[in-house]
Amino acid sequence: MPTTVVGFRLGCDARSRQATIVLTESGVLHRSNGPLGSTSKSGRPDAPASVDPHPVPRQAAKLRKLHAELTGAGFSRVLVPPACVRLETDEHPLHAKPYGGNAPPPHPELVEEFVGLAPTSSMPLDEAIRAFYTAVGIPSRPRNAVPVGSAAAQPFPPRVERALRALAHGNALTSSPRRGVGWRVTAGGVRLHVGPSGEALTRQEVADLQAALSAWLRLNPQGPQAVVPESGSQGPA
Secondary structure (H helix, E strand, C coil): EEEEEEEEEEEEECCCCEEEEEEEECCCCCEEEEEEECCEECCCHHHHCCCCCCCHHHHHHHHHHHHHHHHHHHEEEEEEEEEEECCCCCCCCCCCCCCCHHCCCCHHHHHHHHHCCCCCCCCCCHHHHHHHHHHHHCCCCCCCCCCCHHHHHCCCCHHHHHHHHHHHHHCEEEEECCCEEEEEEEEEEEEEEEEECCCCHHHHHHHHHHHHHHHHHCCCCCCCCEEHHHHHECCCC
């Protein structure tokens, strides 16, 4: 049967490399890498856990994270824009326990067909994922209307982009250690450290926190994590 997928291909001129990531409707992430303009080598696919009740949205979050990591690592040339594509290639059946000896094998034909059929028109990754959800029958969150020309429609400021790259590489963003009230932001969550009486933040500290939170929300668009206050803490961990 035809297979619906969503994916992209990015290139890095400095390294003369390209990377392709494709997510299938069964929740399998296919990755391939190679020299710019050449046939890429497919790696071991990333299959969802057999016990995961929502494998596709969880794997789509990984797709977003990989896009952020690649962009942060210098893969800034868009060779194939994010797109939802219906392929003629049959996806390999997924085993009930898709790990170990039952892990899905590489599927280079599927990746190359995606590259060959993907449209050249530009589309944000979130829009491509939304189209993918619609195509495979997964409900998606309502899209918030953004007025034309509004600040929300513009690219992130450099401060937020730097924070996003730091989080994507596993680094933590923290407030100044001298305060009795502070914060710590990692890819896994956001924590507030509140002293006994609290303390006002300076304008610079507010800007730093805003950048860190914007980057975290971009990295975790569907994350269930909560912002947790820690009463009595004397500073960030």
